[in-house]
Amino acid sequence: MDAAGRTWERLARRSRRLGVALRLRARDGWRRAVGSFVPVLQAAAAAALAFSLAHFVVGHPYPFFAPVAAWVCLGFTRNRQPRRVAELGAGAVLGVLTGELLHLLIGTGPWQIGVVLVVAALGARFVDRGDLFTMQAGVNAMVVLATFTLITSDPVGRAVDALLGALVALVLAVLLPRDVTSRPKRYLASVHTESEVLLRMVADALRSGDTAGLRDARTQLRGVRDILDYGRAVVGSSGQVARLNPTLRRDLPVLAELERQAVLLRRMLNTVELLVRQGRGVVGESGPQPVVAMLVAEAAGVAGQLAASVREWSFPAEARRRASNLAAECAPSAVMHSTWRAVALVSVMRSVTVDLLQLTGLSREAARAALPDLPDSREVEDAADGPDGASGIWAERP
Template sequence: MALRVTWFRTAFGRLRDGWLPVVEATLAATVAWVIDTRLIGHPQPFFAPAAALIVLGQARGQRMRRAVEVVLGVAAGVLVADLVIQALGPRTTWTIFTVILLTIGLAVAIGASTVTVVQAAVSALYLVVIAPSAETWVPFRFVDALIGGGVAVVASQLVSARDPLAPLVAEARQTFGALADLVDRITEALQDHDEPAARTALTEARGMDTAVDRLQDEVQAAGEALRLNVRRRRHIGRVRAVDASTRQVDYAVRNVRVLARAAVTLSRLPTPAPPELTAALRSLAEAVRVAGKALAADLTGDGEAADRYADEADEAALTAVRTAGGLLTGGPPLPLIMIVGQVRATAIDLLRGVGGDDAEILGRVDEALGLPPV
């Protein structure tokens, strides 16, 4: 009984979190069916709702391209199947073999995506095995894909029509906040000389790639939504700037992961971490948080706040490097040197993410670290 209750709670939680895609796919497939049957008058509108589901099954930000690929796949499959049927006849073993071989082979040869390859093969196979021999079916089949793909693209934009950048802003704040919290946990583990806590932080650091992937997906989704939204297309430049920033976030996550690994080693040494190191890491965490605020402010069009947060991130990052650089005197242990190096690398990636000349950033960071100018 308890197992059933747990299962129902889990199922309800999944539906609560994922109800929007369910409604989106159901309505899109139904609308595609209605348009194809009532407005176009197609007697067998199977591929209109099927195309809608195929397109909506893709990640946000890739649906426009997938809609085009579905239509191209349909055209390729129909063309190949029609030619082979005329040569070998319908519904024979050799026809099926030849159609599938040629369709998939040609799609792979031209470098088509998996979606295009599958859609071309399914279209060709449907034409050979199921579709009636009437020639009027071929344009119907193509129109099916146009209707289904078009309805899916429109449906995917309805949720973000009012504010296409809102999901990206929320994801950016969450990603930067999670990375800053991770640096805080590494700091606490070093301050408490707690090896298990440092190992837990390292495990979390290894999972941060998922957060970066979600952020990059939202960048693609926002770009797609803005390209389809004529009134808001002027904001596309912001998304392109954020796209460049997310690459630096990816580098920063990798640096923090190396930092966490060195923290595990340092926490195993008999002597505790020096207080200057924890102070440097706190400044680094603050730099990450403020950099996230700068990115969010830039996306929302608040240029004044974005500049202010960028300056604060710059100051916090350089403070972290300057404080960590003071630990390099007196022959520190190798794990401590590695952490200082990752503080420097993370600071560079953060400052690149909030904007600025690359050479100037490297010069100011190295100056804060105490390195001689190049």
């Protein structure tokens, strides 16, 4: 192949990977936009409420900082950790007070802006280690100094406005969520769905002997990990709200299972990465791997069933049945006539199958027991970190 051909081939590979990344981003972006519609309405209503309280109840004519603090503290997602909301609110109040004080001491001007940012940031770092706290303090101090002549309320009133907006946001962050499990379920279901896409890409590449397709799968894998990381943050913030709100503590077992799912999904994605990496070597040396591709395609089907179970929060009976059948097919003897590389791929698929069985609610011990011809009890020991007991919800069929 000449230089022009190699250049064209590189461009084609990059275009394919870009297409994979863009399709994943579009799917995730649509889910994110739909999920943010209600939180944006809530944050906008909170800003209006904070302004109304400061204007009509407290009597401030132009309570600029009240709606700003409420909007910034609540944000535009449901991922509202009460500690984070309180941190942002406290930072807003500290920033306003710092700006007011420094205006009295040094006035307003370009160099004063720099000074107020330094003082506000260092003061915030002294009070709290949170980055958001420091950022909010600096921004609000700068806004006070930069717009001092445009803000007509008194210095104490501005601090009260910021405090009022922060309190409105904090109260709503704790009281508004009536279902703290729906968003975590949606994110974890999305990870299962995108994992199904990932596994089908791997299966297609192994079936056709396409090493470029396996490189595309790695692009998909990175995107799935990003969604999973954010999903774990969503589960954590929902758990924090549930612990603070007595009426929501009944949801803690569900959130614990979702956290367990997230840990197991991370483990499975790590194993799939190993499958992709080894698959490239096997395909490059020995060509297509139809038997292993069939196993990976079945694993993709299990991931799709798990997505439906998590989304609807129903017992994953079909996913467990298919995963058990997959385990029975993952015997090294199935590819003993093939190269040792193909046998190695089946060994990796055995670990993926254990992860899938655990995602249906089984303990690691029960999942490993479903594997045939286990030659070495240490086969899946490398994936032993995390919650390996049975699910507190789906261990047994209801």
